[in-house]
Amino acid sequence: MAEKQEKRLRILVVDDETINLHLVSDLLQSHYDVSVARSGEKALSIFEKVKPHLVLLDINMPQMDGFEVASKMLQLSDFKDVPILFLSADTSVDYISKGFEIGAVDYITKPIEAKPFLLKIGLWEKLVRKSIENEEKQQLLNEYKNTVDRSAIVSKTDKHGRITYVNDRFCEISGYKREELLGKPHSIVRHEDMRSEIFEELWETIQAKKPWFGVVKNRTKNGQAYFVDTVINPIVDADGEIIEYIGVRHDITELEEYKEILKDELNNTSKSYQENVNYMVQYEAAINSVNAIVKTDINNIITFANTKFCELSAYSLEDLIGMECSVLRDKEHHDKKDCEEIKKQLRAKKSLYKILKNRTKEGVLFYMGTFFYPILDINNQPIEYLQVMHDITEIIELNQEIVDTQKEIVFTMGAIGETRSKETGLHVKRVAEYSYLLAKLSGLDEKHAQRIKQASPMHDIGKVGIADSILNKPGTLTQSEFEIMKTHAELGYEMLKYSKREILQTAATIAYTHHEKYNGKGYPNALIAEEIPIEGRITAIADVFDALGHDRCYKKAWELDRILALFNEERGEHFDPKLIDLFMENLEQFLKIRDTMEDKNADEREMK
Numbered sequence: 001m002a003e004k005q006e007k008r009l010r011i012l013v014v015d016d017e018t019i020n021l022h023l024v025s026d027l028l029q030s031h032y033d034v035s036v037a038r039s040g041e042k043a044l045s046i047f048e049k050v051k052p053h054l055v056l057l058d059i060n061m062p063q064m065d066g067f068e069v070a071s072k073m074l075q076l077s078d079f080k081d082v083p084i085l086f087l088s089a090d091t092s093v094d095y096i097s098k099g100f101e102i103g104a105v106d107y108i109t110k111p112i113e114a115k116p117f118l119l120k121i122g123l124w125e126k127l128v129r130k131s132i133e134n135e136e137k138q139q140l141l142n143e144y145k146n147t148v149d150r151s152a153i154v155s156k157t158d159k160h161g162r163i164t165y166v167n168d169r170f171c172e173i174s175g176y177k178r179e180e181l182l183g184k185p186h187s188i189v190r191h192e193d194m195r196s197e198i199f200e201e202l203w204e205t206i207q208a209k210k211p212w213f214g215v216v217k218n219r220t221k222n223g224q225a226y227f228v229d230t231v232i233n234p235i236v237d238a239d240g241e242i243i244e245y246i247g248v249r250h251d252i253t254e255l256e257e258y259k260e261i262l263k264d265e266l267n268n269t270s271k272s273y274q275e276n277v278n279y280m281v282q283y284e285a286a287i288n289s290v291n292a293i294v295k296t297d298i299n300n301i302i303t304f305a306n307t308k309f310c311e312l313s314a315y316s317l318e319d320l321i322g323m324e325c326s327v328l329r330d331k332e333h334h335d336k337k338d339c340e341e342i343k344k345q346l347r348a349k350k351s352l353y354k355i356l357k358n359r360t361k362e363g364v365l366f367y368m369g370t371f372f373y374p375i376l377d378i379n380n381q382p383i384e385y386l387q388v389m390h391d392i393t394e395i396i397e398l399n400q401e402i403v404d405t406q407k408e409i410v411f412t413m414g415a416i417g418e419t420r421s422k423e424t425g426l427h428v429k430r431v432a433e434y435s436y437l438l439a440k441l442s443g444l445d446e447k448h449a450q451r452i453k454q455a456s457p458m459h460d461i462g463k464v465g466i467a468d469s470i471l472n473k474p475g476t477l478t479q480s481e482f483e484i485m486k487t488h489a490e491l492g493y494e495m496l497k498y499s500k501r502e503i504l505q506t507a508a509t510i511a512y513t514h515h516e517k518y519n520g521k522g523y524p525n526a527l528i529a530e531e532i533p534i535e536g537r538i539t540a541i542a543d544v545f546d547a548l549g550h551d552r553c554y555k556k557a558w559e560l561d562r563i564l565a566l567f568n569e570e571r572g573e574h575f576d577p578k579l580i581d582l583f584m585e586n587l588e589q590f591l592k593i594r595d596t597m598e599d600k601n602a603d604e605r606e607m608k
Contacts, residue, residue: 009033009053009128011033011121024056024117047073047076053132057086059086059099085107089111153248153250154246154248155167155170157186159244161185163183163186164183173468174220175220186247194217202232207234212230212232216230226468227252228249228252230247231247254464292308292390294386300326301324302321302324319361330365355369356370369392370389372385373387427546429457434545435452437589439534452539455509458496460511462489462490462491463492466487486523493512496508510535513536514543518532519573
């Protein structure tokens with residue numbers, strides 16, 4: 001508050017008489033930044049340059065009187081709310097009325113008496129400062145709203161449940177256009193599998209002015225099911241009456257589909273699966289959890305944390321307030337200086353997404369997919385940082401629950417990244433066969449080649465952590481979307497690296513390195529040449545060959561000649577030159593695999 005009080009208001013005084021200008025400016029200049037003008041034309045010029053908070057305007061001036069000057073000032077859209085106080089010795093009712101009709105807010109009579117004049121200016125200072133404060137609050141409110149809009153699926157309804165607002169993400173996931181949704185009840189997207197009792201309980205809860213939490217199964221315009229983790233909150237007016245409802249959701253479709261796959265595996269395989277029922281219970285709880293929220297000041301000192309984050313971190317709110325947020329991070333992030341890079345991006349007013357390894361108060365590791373957003377003030381400067389987090393610990397540690405299952409689950413997990421397109425089932429099998437053939441041609445022994453074959457279908461397992469709106473987006477991704485997409489390599493590695501089984505260790509290596517490039521321009525670690533494990537170099541060729549040869553949501557399949565031309569062009573750049581030579585020399589064998597395992601309608605996203 002002290003900083004705001006030190007900012008002086010800017011006042012423009014306009015009068016054609018020098019003595020009046022000196023009198024008024026002498027009274028004001030000890031407390032305000034005063035600018036003066038001796039004519040209407042000069043006043044208009046100074047007005048746009050100085051941008052005053054208050055204008056004191058004489059009426060009787062030659063060439064352009066105060067009434068005309070005021071009219072011109074108030075026509076400028078950026079300054080139409082600046083209070084104008086007329087100065088005049090004429091106190092006739094008609095004269096005063098004309099000033100108010102033009103848009104003046106007060107009328108000060110001449111000659112000016114110092115004490116009443118300063119009291120009136122002080123009153124207007126309070127009103128102006130209150131207006132500035134309200135404007136800043138509205139700016140913050142807009143920043144918070146924009147943050148929610150960017151990170152969630154949002155809709156609003158009137159008190160009768162008719163849709164009055166949907167954001168772009170709501171339209172994208174539902175497949176409806178905005179005009180098709182406005183005015184309709186939410187039943188337009190409800191799936192028939194949802195029991196009516198759930199919505200009766202929902203309606204009773206929000207009409208009681210309480211928020212409702214739950215997982216909802218919806219359907220898109222074309223009938224496809226999707227799941228959203230939902231919070232619906234009633235909005236009340238000053239009298240406590242409900243005026244509308246707002247719903248905030250997060251897409252958890254891939255998690256629900258993943259759960260169903262694991263359930264199927266449990267039902268169809270040995271008793272060892274039945275021992276994992278406890279895992280399924282924990283997974284259900286993770287799906288139904290609410291997002292964790294943390295706010296920090298611009299020095300990254302925590303100023304707020306919601307209940308969910310306190311639960312996850314085992315810290316109380318009192319523990320967290322005043323803590324530097326990097327204290328929560330795992331040593332790995334400190335070694336890589338990740339926190340410094342995040343600070344740099346936020347100071348540059350850039351939002352970003354990062355998978356973070358955190359430590360609870362007791363030192364237990366937990367993983368959060370974290371969106372960082374700078375909150376800007378009315379002057380477009382950062383005043384605090386917002387972190388919106390999703391707990392992905394269950395996904396990262398998934399391998400702890402499946403390390404003892406049969407090797408057939410490898411293909412099932414490899415297909416998870418493609419579950420949104422049912423025609424892509426053969427992609428991972430073709431990649432496995434291509435990888436095995438190339439491994440044998442490169443001189444690897446049978447055991448090693450078989451391990452690559454069994455592990456390669458899991459190269460894109462990390463895509464379970466990528467939002468559907470990015471993974472299935474037609475056309476080119478934005479830079480920020482591409483950065484999020486790239487995290488699937490690291491996410492897949494984190495999911496698999498803790499396993500002690502050779503197959504899953506190899507799968508972790510492939511997931512982590514199959515987007516590295518021979519020339520060092522790949523990701524996530526920009527490895528060069530044989531720094532890239534042979535498993536990653538082999539799978540990279542197999543994966544790209546299959547991806548280019550089949551239709552995707554963002555492109556049509558390439559002709560074989562075009563693919564081969566690219567491979568020759570990228571020999572020694574993207575791909576290992578020795579492996580490319582082996583591929584070209586034995587092309588017929590690869591084409592035979594392709595032709596016997598054809599899948600004409602593949603539709604999956606493969607990174608460049």
